[in-house]
Amino acid sequence: MFAEFELVYHNQYNKAFSNPEKLSYAKKLWFSNLRHIQPDIIIAATHRAIRESEFLPTIKGILKYCEPDNHELGLPDSHSAYLEACRAPQPKAEYQWSHPAVYHAGRASDWFYLASTAEHSAYPVFRRHYDDICQRVKNGETLTMPSQKAIPKTVSKPLSPAEQRERMQKMRDELNI
Structure with missing residues (x-):
């Protein structure tokens, strides 16, 4: 050296x-x-x-x-990440992000704030969150995307009026009402 x-x-x-x-x-x-x-x-x-x-x-x-640089870790530069976060469609969690850090920075910055605020005000807020998250990634943290809830296999159907009265009576009997 x-x-x-x-x-x-x-x-x-x-x-x-x-x-x-x-x-x-x-x-x-x-x-x-x-x-x-x-x-x-x-x-x-x-x-x-x-x-x-x-x-x-x-x-x-x-x-x-x-320390590895952002490019080596697959992290886009902060402005590209900001544009990706602003342009991503709903639902955000289902979008194919270039890196989970972009999603987490967008969520921390508030999606509505990013969508409704001018870039000169919103970008510094996003950049601060993004830089913090990038540093966590550089320190070895693994970011994951939120899991999506699956649709239940069985869909319950509403009870008939007679079944509703029967259940209500059963609850009253159990509670001594």
Whole structure:
């Protein structure tokens, strides 16, 4: 990781780690903060940082790059998710969502609010819920769609007036009324 940082961020690297003591201390500090993460994940995060940042990343930056991004988890960007939530037909639970997070963010934002409020007001509300739910997904939570109630196999028919009187009498007898 440090060798790649030195090649890519040459001037920043030499300024940050100007002498062997600083470099040694930095490596110990980075190791203590990254030792709980698999080496292949750290290397992938290093490559991602090199692709996405023009500045030498910090420990916190590498930790952030160690988390999977939304695209890797199948999560659409927040605006696409917002549009999907606004355009989904009723019943919402039966719609084929691109990801359950979109459904849960829409439900948390209130379907009526999304449908009846202008985008400049509704989108920030949806985005806040969506970002929270995406973070939960990144932390390993599995989201499920609500289950639909099945139609009962037997459909009861109304009682005849005579059967209704008979049941009513039976209830009165049981309750001593």
